[in-house]
Amino acid sequence: MEIVIKIFGSIGRGANSFFGHVSRISSLVSDTFYWIFVAPFKGKPIRWESTLVQMVRTGYESLPIVCLIAFFVGLIIAMQSAYQLKQFGATIYVANLTAVSITRELAPLLTAIVIAGRSGSAITAEIGTMKVSEEIDALKTMGLNIISYLVVPKTLAMLIMLPCLTIIADFIGVLGGYVISMATLDIASVRYVNQTVSALEFIDVFGGIVKSVFFALIIAVIGCYEGLNVEGGAEGVGKSTTKSVVTSIFLIIAADVFFTGLFFASF
Amino acid sequence: MQEPIIKVKDLVVKYGTRTVLNGVNLEIFKGESIAILGKSGCGKSTLLRHLIGLSQPTSGQVIVKGQDITSMDEDEKTEILKKLGMLFQSSALFNSMTIGDNVALPLREHTPLEESTINIMTNMKLGLVGLSGFEDFKPSQLSGGMKKRAGLARAIAMDPDILFCDEPSAGLDPVVAAGLDRLILELKKAFKMTIVVVTHELASVAIIADRVAMMHEGKIMAIGTLQELKSQNNPLMRQFFNREPDDEELARERQVSSLFGKA
């Protein structure tokens, strides 16, 4: 009997803390949207200067690693599909497979995962360190709003830069496929390019970009949320940073399943 | 007597099941300086956090300039906060900014002043705390005492009506500490600031404080001038003023010395 009570007790506590997190994250999201979309019309402008700094950090400085990974993934996808398609003598379809899988799935997903590891963790570490050194409290005592001062620039920068990085990753990934095909398959360059262009539909590229906007929101909000909830010194910052990356990668993939499912069901 | 500028009514603060403040009542009047004393961990910093509305109390009211800070909306609170200055126990300087930017931040955020005017004001405040020439230093390049002084410069950047200082002179050498005490006193005189200081230094209490509030077990146990408090024959107060250790402390000491065989 006692064990049953214990089990239900721990389920209850788990559910309670889960819904607690969900409700606090929702209110963080709605506050952030308020400061992005409503407050500027009430004479409380967005801090574009710090947004720009964040855009350089999350976007520009991530460019090399994102490009490199996208290029490698392009190579891998082209080689894997060529291996299959060779059996049917249909290697020209490497162009289709590469272009569609890169733009629809791999570029948005992998870019988001790289940025979650790189910038999501940096957001949590920065805000968390400010929290433990009472800098957040100092900002509040100066009458500054934490959401508008810290969360909005980071979120906005992420919402702008992740789709941009995704578009670049689309190109570089397709380029990777092209390089492999030129080097190992007997296909003319023009034919490969034409095949790629005709294989791609607007919805492929656009769908990937829409996904990346949601991924950006996940990374920024989870990063800020974990940072603002750091407790207990440097150790707490480390723990929250890990948690932030793991949570956002999990949520990114879960959201991807959802979106792909939506697409799969409607076509 | 005039209306108090800060009035605390039955303030109760609990962390989980632990009660840190257990019904604090306190009135602070305009232009006076009040020192808050009490054992380490008795809730002095917690009280200050609630006086400036940083945390929400379990129950009770904090009325600042006639308005309850615990039930204010954002905008009202921002207005009140613009005229409050706080020196944190840990200094809480923004580590990513230079000292100059730290002091200039509230001016840049809340005033329409030109950058050149802000620079002049920043340098003036840094000069007041003896840190002129350090405006381009990062907090990590300063000593603990210098950080405290930079924190004070930032706290007074907006010429606040009420200045809160959490252990301003802890960890400073006596000369600098005395300088800081004099500075706080000058601020009070020159700008008619109301000053609330948490401190352990009896010497600075004697210099700065018009009145002293003694905290014990989550309450204000006694309040009055230093002389009044000294003349009360309260064992706790005597212990504090004569720097006597607790009974538990004495017991622990005996245990330690018995371990080492020195009775």
Ligand SMILES: Nc1ncnc2c1ncn2[C@@H]1O[C@H](COP(=O)(O)OP(=O)(O)OP(=O)(O)O)[C@@H](O)[C@H]1O
């Ligand atoms: N966020 C918190 N969560 C739980 N307990 C807390 C929290 N903040 C403070 N406390 C507890 O409240 C008590 C009072 O802390 P506070 O920092 O106010 O003490 P203090 O009087 O300022 O001590 P000191 O003189 O050492 O600075 C301590 O026992 C501390 O453990």
Ligand SMILES: [Mg+2]
């Ligand atoms: Mg303290």
